[in-house]
Amino acid sequence: MSTAKASATTVHVPQGRILRAAAQLFRERGFGGTSIRAVAQAAGVLPGSLTYRFRTKEDLIVAIAEHAVDYALAEVQSAIAPSRDPLERIRLGMRAHLRALLSEEDAVPVLVFDLHRLPEQTRTRLIEARRPYDAIWEGLCYAAIGAGQLAAGLDVSLVKRFWFGATNSVALWYRPDGPLSPDQIADAFSTLIALGTLSPGARPDSLEQAFKALG
Amino acid sequence: MSTAKASATTVHVPQGRILRAAAQLFRERGFGGTSIRAVAQAAGVLPGSLTYRFRTKEDLIVAIAEHAVDYALAEVQSAIAPSRDPLERIRLGMRAHLRALLSEEDAVPVLVFDLHRLPEQTRTRLIEARRPYDAIWEGLCYAAIGAGQLAAGLDVSLVKRFWFGATNSVALWYRPDGPLSPDQIADAFSTLIALGTLSPGARPDSLEQAFKALG
DNA sequence: GAAGGATTTGTACGTGCGACCAAAAAATAC
């Protein structure tokens, strides 16, 4: 409908077109704010075809989420492969995570931002789908702890939430024409979380005491 | 409808009931995922009454956002009043910010999380409404910089985004019956952003160099 | 306690929703 027949080699697999169109609309307007008719139109397909491929709207977002996990997982794994230093692997992994979040692969931010307000049953399915991704980060963290690179007394799960919260929120303000690239932002965040922001003179004598004082 | 007439002192101002009900539903299901009828029912009112108070759905969320700003601003201002130390004022302010975000005042998370996918015109109105809140944090940051409490070479606006991103994301996983109170979480986050997470042995010799290396 | 404005009621309107499906068309297998 939108394009001419084009050449014989045209990628005309509509499954991919539908998923991409849906992910883009979900990213922009949210799951609840996007109609399947709008998805169909954006994909250049009639509503009936969409229903044929994905029986319900929920099936659609689940497929998007599964794709997002596949994509982000592959990106992170190939990004961390070059290094064996745990801390460096985390830095590289966070670069890849942020690149995936800000990329044209709209599925990733959809999984990150729309998860928490989906129906309970759908949310459970998506958290399940995300498990392999959570697992790889779990492993990266334990490796850094084991190597003694992180300060003693840290609540690691809290640090993880802190870091992912900050990093994911970049998607809410990032603009491609801004002054910093995704990798630059990721590195800046890595440095902040690693070293903190206080000037040397304002720091306490003992790091361990400061962390333990949090109770 | 939901309650008996009760005493003569009953707060029966429906404006407040409607705003509270709407904020709660928007928080749970998002703006697009909440119908005006659902708001009316939750407020114990028929749809017509709601239209009488708020001509459109957009007027409703703008009213919620304005209330959120009033509330959070007052909370932060009274929280920072006891101290004159810039760093301490930021810590206290962040406590108040997180308390407001996690409180029963659903308007605050609505403003934080629903803003970015509203129609352009509405978003502009809400950002305008939020301006006083942004201004107070601007002031707190400049005070800490002026006092030399933050490391030289920091990109302050990036640090602000980092910190608010992390803190706001607490609303996505916090549960009241969890092990940490909002104030404990806020303090833990303040310590993380202040000191970083590396063990002493893993830190570079010069902080300034590390920050400047980010380009 | 009557008048008159403020508020709520109950319902209606046109639109768009998610889902559905018989029939047509295209692709594939034989």
Add this chain to the structure above:
DNA sequence: GTATTTTTTGGTCGCACGTACAAATCCTTC
């Protein structure tokens, strides 16, 4: 080149949406 399966079409179902509004009710004021 026919038979079979896969996919798309184009339209319909009943429902819920945001909004509007006349009639009924409540509340205040004098």
